[in-house]
Amino acid sequence: MIDHSGISAADISKAVSFYDQAFAPLSISMLAEVPIEFTDGKRVVGYGTHRPQFWLSEGEAQKPPVHFAFAAPTRAAVDAFYEAALKAGGSDNGAPGIRPHYHENYYGAFVLDPEGNNIEAVCHKAET
Known part of the structure; x- marks a missing residue:
């Protein structure tokens, strides 16, 4: 499947924060x-858990904005992501909750990042 992906951000400092x-x-x-000597003077950073899998590159934001969903280990982590993202300057695009139209245990939350990209955290486990 996908090894890594990324997006551009016009305001890289704001995006990193x-x-x-x-x-x-x-x-x-x-x-x-x-x-920076390998990136034409642009800032490029990689995020992940064990290795970089999501890259942010300084540059013009993609148009139209894109959607990325990130795996959360628990529903509580989805809730915490949503709250942290809003406090960090994101905008609500779907509060945490079950999305049964995807499947019975799909628990996700959606936030627009500072560039307007739809960023999601999702847990596929049944509530325990």
Whole structure:
């Protein structure tokens, strides 16, 4: 399947601040920053749990905005992601809850990042 992916952000500092905070409840953190001499002077950072799998690159934001869903280990982590993302400057795009039209245990939350991308945290486990 997909090995890694990424997006561009016009305001890379704002994007890094947002993702640092929003990803913390999912145990996702910045694991790499590409030396600027290899990126035409643009900042490029990679996030993941064990290796970089989601990259942020300084540059014009994609149009139209994109959607990414990140795995959450528990429903509580989805809730924490949502709250952290809102506090970090994201906008509500769907409060945490069951989305039975996907499947009976689909629990997700949606937030628009500072560039307007739809960022989701989802847990597929039954509530325990």
